[in-house]
Amino acid sequence: MYPRLIISQDKYEHNVRYMQTLCQKNNLTMMAVSKVFCAEKPLIDVLTKVGVDYIADSRIENIQAIDSPIPKVLLRIPSVHEAEKVVKYADISLNSELETIEALDAAAGTVGKVHDVIIMIDIGDLREGLYYKERILDTLRSVKLLKNIKIKGIGTNLTCYGGIIPSVKTLQKLIDIIKMAEQMIGVRFDIVSGGNSSHIHLLLKNQKVDMVNNLRLGESLILGRETAYGDPIENMYQDVVTLEADLIEIKQKPSIPEGDIGMNAFGQRPTFEDVGLMKRGILAIGKQDVDYHEITPVDSRIRLVGSSSDHIIVDLTQTQNDYKIGDVIKFKLSYGSLLSTMTSKYVEKVYE
Numbered sequence: 515m516y517p518r519l520i521i522s523q524d525k526y527e528h529n530v531r532y533m534q535t536l537c538q539k540n541n542l543t544m545m546a547v548s549k550v551f552c553a554e555k556p557l558i559d560v561l562t563k564v565g566v567d568y569i570a571d572s573r574i575e576n577i578q579a580i581d582s583p584i585p586k587v588l589l590r591i592p593s594v595h596e597a598e599k600v601v602k603y604a605d606i607s608l609n610s611e612l613e614t615i616e617a618l619d620a621a622a623g624t625v626g627k628v629h630d631v632i633i634m635i636d637i638g639d640l641r642e643g644l645y646y647k648e649r650i651l652d653t654l655r656s657v658k659l660l661k662n663i664k665i666k667g668i669g670t671n672l673t674c675y676g677g678i679i680p681s682v683k684t685l686q687k688l689i690d691i692i693k694m695a696e697q698m699i700g701v702r703f704d705i706v707s708g709g710n711s712s713h714i715h716l717l718l719k720n721q722k723v724d725m726v727n728n729l730r731l732g733e734s735l736i737l738g739r740e741t742a743y744g745d746p747i748e749n750m751y752q753d754v755v756t757l758e759a760d761l762i763e764i765k766q767k768p769s770i771p772e773g774d775i776g777m778n779a780f781g782q783r784p785t786f787e788d789v790g791l792m793k794r795g796i797l798a799i800g801k802q803d804v805d806y807h808e809i810t811p812v813d814s815r816i817r818l819v820g821s822s823s824d825h826i827i828v829d830l831t832q833t834q835n836d837y838k839i840g841d842v843i844k845f846k847l848s849y850g851s852l853l854s855t856m857t858s859k860y861v862e863k864v865y866e
């Protein structure tokens with residue numbers, strides 16, 4: 515059935531192994547991030563087979579469902595309301611709020627466990643983390659006193675909200691904090707988690723960042739690209755996943771609607787360019803599944819015209835293929851479209 519994602523386990527395995535080797539050469543452990551594929555079993559099995567150091571996901575529901583002996587890391591700062599689940603299902607969680615860590619401590623105490631945390635520092639991207647100018651030492655001191663919590667590491671996240679590119683200079687802020695904490699509080703961080711797939715450009719340029727010994731990698735493994743500049747990584751596959759959607763209507767129609775223009779299905783007033791008659795196709799996939807701006811037809815002569823909840827309209831005028839009803843159009847995916855199509859229950863997932 516269509517729409518569907520064709521997902522190559524072999525290509526994913528190749529990418530994971532390639533990145534694992536690169537990390538190992540740089541003395542880095544790797545947390546393979548599974549959230550973009552909703553921690554689906556066939557790709558988790560690949561991570562288990564390769565033997566990555568950690569599997570990381572942002573959703574506790576996904577972590578709970580992962581069936582693998584590999585240690586699991588909760589990436590999103592936990593909610594105080596999920597503390598019990600976090601200590602039960604995650605081996606490590608990333609944290610920035612003392613109040614939440616105290617809730618984790620209490621929950622861990624109840625089940626007789628010690629829960630490992632990585633303390634997140636915001637060095638400028640302005641998403642999660644203790645802001646590096648804040649009184650970070652006070653928080654570390656308080657966490658150190660908790661009986662059922664172990665400070666396993668320290669980390670930072672870049673290029674997620676503020677688009678800040680990891681550089682040796684920017685990451686020096688993290689290193690300064692580590693040195694200060696080690697000196698003044700006597701904490702030792704087993705894990706120094708330097709970032710996500712945007713860090714890879716530094717590895718490719720042989721720019722080693724002092725002390726960083728771990729990366730959390732998601733997009734690079736599945737889309738084969740680094741995310742500081744969006745460049746493909748040589749020797750990795752960019753087409754682990756392909757989207758297929760089928761044509762349910764093909765008709766010659768004008769390029770601008772006829773009549774008085776009011777609102778579209780989403781309450782917006784649309785505008786159109788008159789390019790004359792078009793061979794217009796409708797695909798059985800829509801906004802509910804994916805933002806059409808985020809997908810790229812493999813047949814580069816197809817133009818994407820617009821979409822509504824359940825339809826994407828394409829312009830087939832320039833293509834040399836004589837598409838018929840039921841024919842399948844293939845698309846390359848961005849991170850956003852991979853995330854939404856993996857999440858949509860209307861998109862079938864086919865593993866090969």
Ligand SMILES: Cc1ncc(COP(=O)(O)O)c(C=O)c1O
Pocket residue numbers: 547549572589590608671709710711712730731732733734741
């Ligand atoms: C805290 C954190 N670290 C790492 C990642 C992985 O990022 P990327 O997919 O760019 O490698 C994410 C997002 O999935 C994240 O939220």
